[in-house]
Amino acid sequence: MTALPRGGRPAEALTAVEATIEDRWRLFLAEYGVAAGTTEEIDLAESVVADTSVFEWRVVDAAFDRLTCSDCGNRLGSGPVGCEKCDQADGFRFAAIETDRPATPPGTEHGLRVATAVARTRHRYGARARCGFELGLPLLLDGELPGTPQAQAYRAAINRLTEEECERVTSFDEVTRLSSRRVR
Secondary structure, eight states, rough: OOSSOOOOOHHHHHHHHHHHHHHHHHHHHHHHHHOTHHHHHHHHHHHHHGGGGGGGGHHHHHHHHHHOOOOSBBTTTOOOOOHHHHHHHHHHHHBBBBBTTTSOOOOOOHHHHHHHHHHHTTGGSSSSHHHHHHHHHHHHHHOOOOOOHHHHHHHHHHHSSOHOOOOOOSSSSHHHHHHTTTTO
């Protein structure tokens, strides 16, 4: 599990999404008759990352969690920016299948997918991107997808914060309060 330094609802949402990733992996292992913690599990994870486009994103993320980058030693796809193998794997992660959940706006699952990737590999992104995607996790998990005007307003407000404030805030309401004190 990824520890999110930002507390509140974003941290709770990330914990909930990570639980769905692990639950989906357990089901995936059962579908293939593979036991967790075996070399067969690693082999299955390697087959998933060989072509991420044919698997659901939670399965792909779980497969990456089980593999180690041979260059940097981190979880595959989550090493430092500039690690060629992790950069490539991180790019391939976004080819995975994203099926919107019932009764959610089209694109909600994509938003959840991207926000989860940013929150789980936050060192690969800037403070403002982390802020926006991490704060969006609870909304996306609840099946809400902000429209373009709302997303642009959130981004403009985040852009008025200092990097330290971006790391500290735990809600879009807090972002709005802090940014409203600044000259536009």
